[in-house]
Amino acid sequence: MIYFDNSATTMPYDEVLDTYVKLNQRFYGNASSLHNFGGKAEQLITKAREQIADIINVKPQEIIFTSGGTEANNLAIKGTAFQYRNRGNHIITTAIEHPSVLEPCRQLEEMGYKVTYIPVNSEGIIATADVEAAITDETILVSIIHVNNEIGSIQPIKEIGDIVKKHSKIIYHVDNVQGVTKVPINLYENSIDLCTFSAHKFHGLKGSGFLFKRNGIKLDPLISGGNQEQRLRSGTENTGGIVAIAKALRMSENSHSQNKHTVHSIKSYLVEELSRIPDVVIHSPKQSSPYILNFSVNGLKGEVIVHALESEGIIISTTSACSSKDKTPSKTLQAMGVDEGCAIGAIRVSLSNNNTMEEAEQFIKVFKQTVDRLLTVVRRHK
Structure with missing residues (x-):
């Protein structure tokens, strides 16, 4: 075959599958438990968080584990909209976003938020001038896909970041699901506040991913309960899946270089x-x-x-x-x-x-x- x-999904590395199975066999304790067996699982998650942060050059506390790209996009968009609704109710995105961005935006429109969908040219690229022109006093979020999942067009992420950072109350979110380990991006240099990653796009496992959240950015949680992941994403941690993310990310970065x-x-x-x-x-x-x-x-x-x-x-x-x-x-x-x-x-x-x-x-x-x-x-x- x-x-x-x-772009739909990648085959997991054998080493990633092996890591996932071994962790679920040997360290299946609940990472939120008080006993040492659960503590071992927590240590593994902490180590994976540090490894991922090191690979994408951010701080460990800026990594929020999710069930994948769709949840991370929803948390970024809705979490920002709800948290900062007192600042304004306007969101800017593009006409060629993934459905996990477009649908949350449409849901927010039904709740009274205003959304501007920036058009693209014949090559699937937006004009930075259109983003700047769309910004109003009510704008609280700009959400832009890095690499389009259908045609592969690459948006001018840094130039848009330069525009957004002139407006202190606007949060900048980038959907990097198709870009990670393929089209390099520096989150800090591009002034990105929130960034989405999905493990099964880089030979990891389905049902696992993470959201980069720059220190100082606040989000309203979408899933409440046990207060895991800085109270932003409650639920018993997927220890095996999380450690597998770190493994897959490191292997994919090395593979891309070679x-x-x-x-x-x-x-x-x-x-x-x-x-x-x-x-x-x-x-x-x-x-x-x-x-x-x-x-x-x-x-x-x-x-x-x-x-x-x-x-x-x-x-x-x-x-x-x-x-x-x-x-x-x-x-x-x-x-x-x-x-x-x-x-x-x-x-x-x-x-x-x-x-x-x-x-x-x-x-x-x-x-x-x-x-x-x-x-x-x-x-x-x-």
């Missing part, structure tokens, strides 16, 4: 070969994440291509995994000005550091044969 759907040039070469090869196919339209901009490539085949639906390639042992996707079953045109592509017919046919190839050039060559070979066969059938029935 050739697995090219790494294999980033290979990934760049693979994407360049795919773009070059796909560009030679007359019916293919590439949507990912030239300056985008080397791990994501989005394109359409004129005359074919994305889901038809996905299933046809799966029968050949190749796994790709249409839009994001959270939206792929809706069978509606990609909102990201429509926001870029792509027409509905082309948008509904979009597919995504997403890479990891484990993929090889040989896999890319086999993909192109099978893809050409598959598209030729499918288009022949479509034209025969016209």
